[in-house]
Amino acid sequence: MAKKVVSPGGNLDGVVELPGDKSISHRYAILAGLAEGKSEIANYASAADCRSTLECLRRLGVEIEWRDRTVHVQGVGLEGLKEPRKALDAENSGSTMRMLAGVLAGQPFPSTLTGDDSLRRRPMKRVIEPLRQMGAKIQAREGDRAPIEIRGGHLHGIDYATPIPSAQVKSAILLAGLFAEGATSVRESVATRDHTEVALREFGATLEGSRGAYRIHPRPKLTGRRLAVPGDLSGAVFLMAAALIVPESSLMLHNVGVNPTRAKVIDFLISIGAPVHIVSVQSQNGELAGDVAVRHAPLAGGSISGPQVAEMIDELPMLAALGPFTEKGIEIHDAKELRVKESDRIATLAEGLRAMGAQVEEFPDGLRVAGRSAGKLRGAKVDPQGDHRIAMALAVAALGAEGDTTIRDADCVGVSFPEFFDTLERLRGAEKPV
Numbered sequence: 369m370a371k372k373v374v375s376p377g378g379n380l381d382g383v384v385e386l387p388g389d390k391s392i393s394h395r396y397a398i399l400a401g402l403a404e405g406k407s408e409i410a411n412y413a414s415a416a417d418c419r420s421t422l423e424c425l426r427r428l429g430v431e432i433e434w435r436d437r438t439v440h441v442q443g444v445g446l447e448g449l450k451e452p453r454k455a456l457d458a459e460n461s462g463s464t465m466r467m468l469a470g471v472l473a474g475q476p477f478p479s480t481l482t483g484d485d486s487l488r489r490r491p492m493k494r495v496i497e498p499l500r501q502m503g504a505k506i507q508a509r510e511g512d513r514a515p516i517e518i519r520g521g522h523l524h525g526i527d528y529a530t531p532i533p534s535a536q537v538k539s540a541i542l543l544a545g546l547f548a549e550g551a552t553s554v555r556e557s558v559a560t561r562d563h564t565e566v567a568l569r570e571f572g573a574t575l576e577g578s579r580g581a582y583r584i585h586p587r588p589k590l591t592g593r594r595l596a597v598p599g600d601l602s603g604a605v606f607l608m609a610a611a612l613i614v615p616e617s618s619l620m621l622h623n624v625g626v627n628p629t630r631a632k633v634i635d636f637l638i639s640i641g642a643p644v645h646i647v648s649v650q651s652q653n654g655e656l657a658g659d660v661a662v663r664h665a666p667l668a669g670g671s672i673s674g675p676q677v678a679e680m681i682d683e684l685p686m687l688a689a690l691g692p693f694t695e696k697g698i699e700i701h702d703a704k705e706l707r708v709k710e711s712d713r714i715a716t717l718a719e720g721l722r723a724m725g726a727q728v729e730e731f732p733d734g735l736r737v738a739g740r741s742a743g744k745l746r747g748a749k750v751d752p753q754g755d756h757r758i759a760m761a762l763a764v765a766a767l768g769a770e771g772d773t774t775i776r777d778a779d780c781v782g783v784s785f786p787e788f789f790d791t792l793e794r795l796r797g798a799e800k801p802v
């Protein structure tokens with residue numbers, strides 16, 4: 369895999385269209401597959417993870433075509449999925465594996481879900497447990513890791529409180545609930561992203577409840593529809609951080625998803641002094657999207673803990689890597705969940721930032737990255753361990769370092785944001801007069 373050399377500086381300036389949101393794209397694809405009739409999903413995520421979801425759906429008998437940035441899905445209806453001929457490969461995508469586990473638990477045929485080395489190391493008990501309670505027979509590898517074999521059908525509704533706040537697990541249960549006998553309820557201690565709930569209603573499911581407590585009724589008629597995916601805020605945050613770090617930067621990010629269950633990161637950035645403004649917010653398919661303006665500014669730093677962790681789970685690597693560019697540094701606690709993401713994000717970040725000269729203290733449940741007084745970062749060779757968000761976080765930190773940084777296997781960014789390096793280069797001056 370290719371390495372990438374990132375040189376410091378180069379102020380960012382201009383307007384950006386973000387690729388479609390990864391979380392929303394997965395959900396639209398799955399529900400479009402289960403709906404009756406055709407759906408068109410405009411601005412479907414270019415993320416490799418979302419291609420994995422499409423590929424798994426194809427293997428389940430759903431016809432999908434991708435033309436002109438729009439995914440066309442011929443829905444098969446709730447009863448229409450076919451037994452796959454071989455294991456479904458979710459590759460690097462936890463969302464694909466966990467959400468499809470919910471759908472497959474409701475099918476009258478057996479299936480197997482597998483993934484790449486990283487995904488096969490990640491915990492699946494959190495999704496296996498409630499699906500077993502609903503009546504699915506599930507076998508996993510030792511330690512409840514993938515591959516997982518699912519023998520579904522004959523589910524019954526449950527009332528489940530998720531022990532770990534997880535939108536993927538909540539979604540798996542709600543999706544399984546579509547096929548269960550009786551209603552299925554899910555409660556969570558922190559309201560995680562609600563894209564599944566919004567999309568279920570959009571497709572015509574009967575879902576009661578709000579923030580953190582939902583109940584789904586089985587066997588609704590889901591109807592295919594036209595949808596447009598807003599830009600990915602979790603990807604946008606890397607560009608926002610780059611603009612905050614490099615002096616004289618100013619960016620306008622167009623049509624970014626700002627669903628309140630995702631946008632806490634914007635509140636946090638504002639709280640540490642970032643000039644971020646959201647303008648012209650609109651609702652599309654029940655999801656909010658707006659234009660986000662950001663420019664360079666000195667940052668105070670701060671700490672993140674408790675419910676904030678689940679609310680900003682995917683943004684934590686970038687926020688931690690902002691530490692050396694803040695007055696007080698960034699401290700994160702209650703985030704041991706970061707250790708079971710695409711990599712052990714606490715360890716991978718600590719190692720990468722230390723290699724660049726940052727002062728990092730690692731805790732079992734988080735880390736503290738010292739602020740500006742600990743000294744300027746210096747370019748180094750860093751290894752994101754195949755983790756897309758770590759690669760982007762370190763690349764952005766490299767913009768504010770002294771000297772070049774070499775990022776190993778940098779094309780892992782394609783998992784969520786294949787255009788990341790090209791976009792960064794374009795905004796850093798390719799279009800400016802020399």
Ligand code: S3P
Nearest residue numbers: 391463533534535536537681682
């Ligand atoms: C996601 C939920 C989060 C997040 C992941 C995407 C989703 O995971 O980290 O990148 O689309 O539901 P958890 O549900 O495991 O917290």
